[in-house]
Amino acid sequence: MPHLINRIPATLSDNDHPYLTGAWTPNFDEYDADDMQVIGKIPDDIDGIYVRNTENPVHDAIGRYHPFDGDGMLHMIRFSEGKAEYKNRFVRTRGFEAEQEAGRSLWIGCMGNPKKSERHGWGAHSHIKDSSSTDVVVHAGNILSTFWQCGEGYRLDPQTLDTLGIDGWVPLDGISAHPKVDPATGELLFFNYSTHAPYMHYGVVGPDNKLKHHIPVELPGPRLPHDMCFSPNYSILNDFPMFWPQAALDAGFYIPVFDKNMPSRFAVIPRYGKPEDIKWFEAESTYVLHFMNAYEEGDELVMDGYFQEDPRPAPLKSVADEYQAMASNLDLHSLKTHLHRWRFNLATGQTIEERLYDEEIVEFGTINQAYAGQKHRYVYSVTGEDGYFLFTGMIKHDLETGATQQFEFGEGRYGSEAPFIARKNATSEDDGYLVTFITDMNLDRSECVLLDAKNIEAGPVCQIILPHRICSGTHAVWANADELSPSVQTA
Template sequence: MVISSCLIFAVYSIKLILFSIGGEEPIPLPPKRQPISSRKPSFPSNIFNTFDDFVNTYIDPPRKSCVDPKYVLSNNFAPVDELPPTECKVVEGSLPSCLDGAYIRNGPNPQYLPRGPYHLFDGDGMLHSIKISQSKATFCSRFVKTYKYNIENEAGFQIIPNIFSDFNGLLPSVTRSAITLARLIAGQFNPTNGVGLANTNLALFRGKLFALGESDLPYAVKIALDGDIITLGRHNFNGKLVKSMTAHPKIDPETNEAFAYRYGPFPPFLTYFRVDPNGIKTTDVPIFSIKCPTLFHDIAITKKYAIFSNIQIGMNPIKFILTGGSLVGMNSRKISRLGVIPRYAKDESEMRWFDVPGFNNLHAINAWEEDGGDTIVLVAPNILSVEHTIERMDMIHGCVEKVKINLNSGVVSRHPISTRNLDFGVINPTYVGKKNKYVYAAIDVPGFNIVYAINAWEEAGGDMIAYD
C-alpha cells in the first residue's frame, strides 16, 4: 500500500506515536546545499553564466518579494537537502505490525540556491517518504531525478529557465530567451528530453507511482525495500504521450482509467485524453473552444463526464509588457466557466460551457451526478482574491463551494460549504466520481501561507460538520 499526501489521508484508531529520526546515535547533518559539480565549466558555459549573472544583477534583479529568494526560501519554505533512508526511533507508543506501506509527499525544493529571481512554484521536485513495515518507520527525502535535475546537477548550475521566475517583463524575457537559445545551440541540453520539475503531485496508477508536474511527462518512481526513493524515468505510455500532462489526473476506482489533459500557450490551448485500464493512451481530443491560454490546473470526473474549470488566470501579455509582471496573471474582464464533456468523447462537439462568474478553483475535491444524471455537482475551493495567486499567495482565501449544474435547463447554482481558508482537499479515492461524505483539507494560516492543521468535515443535510 502506498499513500500519497496529495491523494488521501488515512486515519487509524491507534494511540499517538511519536518519532525521532536516527535512532540512538545522532546522524551527521547533510550539507547545506547540493555539492557543486567538480567538472570544470566549459568556455561557452562561462560565457553564458556571465550573461546570466548580468541579467540577474542589472536587468532583472528580484525586485518583488514574490521572486526574491531571501523571502521565498525562508521559514517553512527554506531549502532542504536529500536524506538517505534513516530509521525513526519510536519514542512513545508503538507501530502495529499490520501497518505496512508508505506516506509520501511532493513539493518544490531548489537544487541550487537561485542566482536571480525565484518563484516558489519553480523548485525541483523533492519526495519525502515515511515507510512503515514490520513495526519500523524509515524516513527518506530524495529529489525526483528529472532530465532538468540531472543535467543541472552535472553542470553545477541552472541551465533550463523556469516559467514563473525567469520571464518577468519583456526585456528580461528576451535576454534570457537568447541565452537559453545559445545554450541549446551549444548542446548543453535537449528540450525533447523534458524541461519539467515533477514537483506538484503524486499519482498511483496501475500499480505504478508517478511524480507529476504539468510542464512535462510523468516520472515513474518507486520506494525500495530499504525505504529509499528511486526515480525510474519519464513515462510516455508506450510512446503515445509525447507532450506534457496535468499533475492532477483523476483515476476512476471502478474502471481503473485515468482521465487527464494538457494545456499550453499555443492552440489548441487545452487537449483532453484518457488512459485505459491497460495503460494505453487514447486519441487526443483538442478543445478549440478555448480561445486564449488559460491555467487549467485540475480536472474533475463523474461517471459520465469530465469537468474543466476555465478560470480567470492565464497568460497576461499586456501586464507582462507594460509593468514587467509575470506572464501568468488574472484577466478581470473574463467570465469564469465550467466545461462539461462526455468522458468518452471523440471530439469536442458535445462540450458544453456554463458561465460561473467569480468562480476560480485551482483544485477540485470531487464531482458526481444527481437527479438521474441530469445534474452535475462539483465541490471545490473557490479562490477569493484570485488576482494575488501568483504574486501574493498569502492574500488568497479558499472558500469551499458546492456548484450544481442542471444539464437540462443550464441553470447553475452555488452553495458555500465553508468560509474557512481551505485547500488541497482529498477524499477516500474509492469515491472519486461519486457522492462522498468526508473530506480532508488543509487549513491555511492567514498572512503566512503555511498549512498548520488538517480539517476534516462531513456533510449532513447540506451543512458542514468540521473536525480539526
C-alpha cells in the first residue's frame, strides 16, 4: 500500500509555464509503496532497481524558469521475485536545504543573469544551484546523482533513497553529468568543465570509490560538453563549437553560441593517460548531447551517438512567444537528432563519419550495459513529441541488419529513458526487458512499464500503477542487485 512519507513545503505559484504544467507538473510528496496494482505479470527473472531523475522546482524562480533548474527527485522501483516496491525522494543537496530554510529560491536559473542570485554555491558554475537533477548512475554500491553544469555529485542509499552526501574525491570544479561506469572494471570515468583554464579535467574513480587518476584537458576556451564515451583502453571527450563567448562571460552572462564554421573535436585519452598522450580528431561541426557506446576495432575506435543537424534552431513558433527559444532547444524535431557513427583511426589520425539511419528523430538511447565498451548490435532510443521535451515512444535499432521496431506509448502518455534489463541466464544481447516510467495525462496517473526487448511492438509485459502522477523527466539507470550495497542485495 502507498505510504506518504513526507510532504515538502513548497511556495511554487500556479502559472502557465509549459514546463511547470501538464506532464511537467512538479511533485512535492515523497512516497513508499508496495502491493501496487499490476496489469499483467511482473517477471520473476529480474532482480534490481530502476531509478529515474526528475526536475521538481519547490519555489518560484528568481528569473525565467528552465526545466533543468528544478530540484532533483529520484523515483526508484525495486524488482525481486516477481514483486515490486516503489519510493521517491528529493536529493537533499546543499542548495535544496538552503532554499528550504529560506523558504524561497536563492539562485538564478540557467537562463538568468547570475548577478541576480542571492547566493553563490559550489563547483565550477556556482552562480546557479547544483540541483543534482540531470543524470543518475550506480557506482560502488550506491546511487550517484549529478548535475549538468558540474555539481558536486550526491550519493544516495539504494535501499532508502536517503542522501548520503558528497564524495571526498570530487574535485574543486565538480563533476559533470554523465560520468560512465565500466561494468568490466567497476571504475567510474568522469569529466568536468569550467570558465577558467584549462577548461576541462578528466578522472577515474576505482570500484572502491577512491580517486585513481585526474588530469587537465586543455581547451581553447570555455565549452559546454555534456557527455563522454569509453572503450576498454580509451576515454573520449569532446570540444564542440558550442561555447560561452568570453565577452559575454566578462559581462556576467552565460549565453551559449554555436559556430557552424568550426569543426567538432574529440580527445582520445588512454584511460590512465597523461595530457601529452591525448590525440585530437576533427569531425563535422555539430553538437551531441548523448553518446551510446564506443569500442575498439583494429586501429579504429568506433563511437555511436546522436548527431544534431541544427544545434541552435530557430525559435519554435508553436508555443507562446516567451518560451519559443527555450522550447526549440529542447525539441528533438528542431534539433534534428539522429543516430551517427564516428570512426577514429588511431594509426592515421583520420576520422570517418556515417549517418546510421535517415528517417527517425531519436535521442536518449540505451544499450545492454554488459556491452558497454564492446561492439553492440541493438540500440533502444526514445522518440519525442514535436514541440515539447516529452518522450512519446521507443525505437529499437538493429545495427547489424538495419531493421527497426517501434512502440508508441499512446496519446497523452509520456515516458522516460528506458534502460535495458537482462533476464537471468540471458542467451542473447536483446534477451531481456526495457523499463520506463510513463505519465498518463488521460488517466491522471503514472505507471512503470516493462517491454520485451526482443519484441517491443508487442506492448507492455506489465504495468505497475504508481501511487501518484510523477513529473516527466530525463535520465534513468538500471542496476542489478549484485551491483548494490549489501543492504539491498537479495539474500
